[in-house]
Amino acid sequence: MNETEELRHIADCLNILYRTPVGSVALDRDFGLDWSFLDLPLPAAKARLEAELIQKTMKYEPRVRVSEIFWEYAGRDGKMKPKVVLEIV
Secondary structure (H helix, E strand, O other): OOHHHHHHHHHHHHHHHHOOOOOOOOOOOOEOOOOOOHHHHHHHHHHHHHHHHHHHHHHHHEHHHEEEEEEEEEHHHOOEEEEEEEEEO
């Protein structure tokens, strides 16, 4: 596998991990992200999601590590999106 294919594979694996609700994979109930923080106050919700992203990335995709997470705000609707910056290990 060349470097481009490996990076694409890593991105695909993380996309699946980040979009899967925890508890929904039969043979690995820890796979995915726990979204129970959604009703918490904003600072607590951000901190919980950041911790979850770092922990699950380390566990399920050891080829990379999270180096930074910053937040993108979507104007009037109040939606926020985490942007995860990764480093190859």
